[in-house]
Amino acid sequence: xxxxxxxxxxxxxxxxxxxxxxxxxxxxxxxxxxxxxxxxxxxxxxxxxxxxxxxxxxxxxxxxxxxxx
Amino acid sequence: xxxxxxxxxxxxxxxxxxxxxxxxxxxxxxxxxxxxxxxxxxxxxxxxxxxxxxxxxxxxxxxxxxxxxxxxxxxxxxxxxxxxxxxxxxxxxxxxxxxxxxxxxxxxxxxxxxxxxxxxxxxxxxxxxxxxxxxxxxxxxxxxxxxxxxxxxxxxxxxxxxxxxxxxxxxxxxxxxxxxxxxxxxxxxxxxxxxxxxxxxxxxxxxxxxxxxxxxxxxxxxxxxxxxxxxxxxxxxxxxxxxxxxxxxxxxxxxxxxxxxxxxxxxxxxxx
Numbered sequence: 001x002x003x004x005x006x007x008x009x010x011x012x013x014x015x016x017x018x019x020x021x022x023x024x025x026x027x028x029x030x031x032x033x034x035x036x037x038x039x040x041x042x043x044x045x046x047x048x049x050x051x052x053x054x055x056x057x058x059x060x061x062x063x064x065x066x067x068x069x
Numbered sequence: 070x071x072x073x074x075x076x077x078x079x080x081x082x083x084x085x086x087x088x089x090x091x092x093x094x095x096x097x098x099x100x101x102x103x104x105x106x107x108x109x110x111x112x113x114x115x116x117x118x119x120x121x122x123x124x125x126x127x128x129x130x131x132x133x134x135x136x137x138x139x140x141x142x143x144x145x146x147x148x149x150x151x152x153x154x155x156x157x158x159x160x161x162x163x164x165x166x167x168x169x170x171x172x173x174x175x176x177x178x179x180x181x182x183x184x185x186x187x188x189x190x191x192x193x194x195x196x197x198x199x200x201x202x203x204x205x206x207x208x209x210x211x212x213x214x215x216x217x218x219x220x221x222x223x224x225x226x227x228x229x230x231x232x233x234x235x236x237x238x239x240x241x242x243x244x245x246x247x248x249x250x251x252x253x254x255x256x257x258x259x260x261x262x263x264x265x266x267x268x269x270x271x272x273x274x275x276x277x278x279x280x281x282x283x284x285x286x287x288x289x290x291x292x293x294x295x296x297x298x299x300x301x302x303x304x305x306x307x308x309x310x311x312x313x314x315x316x317x318x319x320x321x322x323x324x325x326x327x328x329x330x331x332x333x334x335x336x337x338x339x340x341x
Contacts, residue, residue, distance in 0.1 A: 007305055032250045039308055041245065059307050061294055063250050064223030064230045065201055 001054035012052070019047040021058070032063040070095055076168070080122055093284040094122060098168065100283045101125040103192040105178050105208060107158040108132075109268030110222050111198025112144035114276040119162035121280055125170045126162060127192060130154040131177035141265035178204055180327035183211045194279045195219035198272065202249035203330035209234070209242035210327055213318045218282055220275040220290075227264050227299040229271035232290050232309070233278045239292035244312040244319075249330045270297060 002011055016024070018035050027033055035042045036059040042050050052058060072080075072091070076098075083089045083097075102123050104111045107130045118126055134142075134149040134157050142154075149157035155173035162171050174186050178199070187195060195217055197208045205221065212219040212234060221242045222231040234241045274295070281287050293306045316323040 034245055034247070036307070036309070039310055041309075041312060044247070061245060061296075061307065062228070062230070063202065063246055064225050064228065065205065 003052060003055065004057045006058070006060055015051050015053055017048055018042055018050045018052060021052055022047070022060075027060045033060040034063075035060055070098065076122075079166070079168075083121070088286045089284055093286070096284050097122050097280065098124045100194070101127070101190050101192045102194050102196060102279050102283075103127040103129065103187060104196045104198055105129040105204070106198035106200065107142070107144060107154045108138065108198060108200060109141045109224060109263065109265075110272040110275060111196065112142040112158070113269045113272040114196055114198060114279075115158055115162055116144055116165065117273055117276040118279060119166050119169045119171075121276075122166060122168055123279070123283075124168070125172065125190060125192075127172040127174060127186070127190065128155040128158045129174040129176070129178055129186060130158070131175060141263070141268045143269070178207060180207060180329040183207060183327065184215065187211060187215055187217060192217070194282050196275050196279060197221050198275070201332055203332050205242065206249050206330060207327060210317050210324060212236075213241050213243075214327075220278045222271045222275050224263055224267040224271050225261050227267070229267050229297040229299075230294055231271050231274050231278075232294045233282070235282070235289060235291045240309045240311040241315060241318040243317050244315045245294060245309055247316070252331050264299060267297075267299065270299070 001014065002009055037052060038057050077084065080094045083094050084091055100123055102118055104115050104126060107115060107128050115126060115128065132154050134145045134152050134154055136150055138145055139147065144161045145154065145157045153175050155175050159171040159173055162169050172190065176182060178186065195208065195212055197205060197219060199205055199208065208219060209221065216236040218235045220231060220233050223229065232242065278289055281289055292309060294309050296305045296307065313320050
């Protein structure tokens with residue numbers, strides 16, 4: 001199946017949970033992202049149950065500090 | 070207000086813009102912007118906002134200028150090393166434009182002082198130029214509570230992000246990022262490094278948003294998180310919906326008091 005991951009079409013073998021998506025290395029720094037699927041933010045507690053389906057639009061939004069020091 | 074001949078000349082490139090004009094420049098000269106953090110983001114933002122003729126600019130920073138700041142914090146110079154950043158910032162702004170009344174708050178923003186600082190001159194717009202999550206969440210929560218618009222931004226390595234919060238008009242920072250990450254989990258710029266120009270790119274976007282908010286020109290980055298990847302040279306606007314369950318701006322906010330989250334050990338050490 002194909003999803004849109006941070007704006008890029010990405011092929012994925014089968015439907016997977018958000019947790020699996022993060023674990024499978026599709027994301028750098030998986031510990032500090034907010035995941036949005038089809039413009040809806042997925043609560044962290046639902047990462048192991050929320051299933052990503054064909055054609056889903058996934059955004060991994062990184063925590064970004066920095067700027068002052 | 071009446072412009073002096075010098076002001077007409079100084080702001081002529083603004084005044085000639087159909088969307089700004091004399092009225093828009095008047096709004097800028099009558100406006101008050103608070104910049105929290107005069108580092109990588111706050112430095113370029115403060116310089117451009119000063120040059121643009123923002124009438125009052127508040128600068129909040131408890132740090133002094135360090136040699137390692139000069140790679141990106143363009144408001145400070147070699148001669149400023151050891152000087153309070155807010156004083157160095159004030160001098161640089163006024164060297165460009167004496168129209169600007171620069172107010173200095175030589176302290177770190179905390180749950181105890183941030184409301185008083187924002188309310189001090191009832192600033193119109195707040196710009197987050199800080200480097201750590203505890204203060205980023207503090208600025209967000211305070212601005213939501215006080216119904217103040219603000220610009221969030223963060224930079225690290227070759228990446229940056231920014232979004233604009235306007236009360237009642239879209240999501241806040243906490244709608245997207247629910248809680249600060251555990252201290253030490255997210256690398257700071259000191260640990261991870263940052264390309265100097267990132268602050269320039271993102272900080273001047275924040276300044277642009279402040280000017281747009283004040284003059285009412287164009288569409289703000291409200292309801293969007295803009296991300297910038299310098300390696301790919303790619304800007305993206307990610308649409309974000311407000312979270313009705315948000316702990317601070319949602320329908321039943323769980324947060325009623327400001328929180329001083331723990332700052333990563335390295336950041337505390339930085340400040341001593």
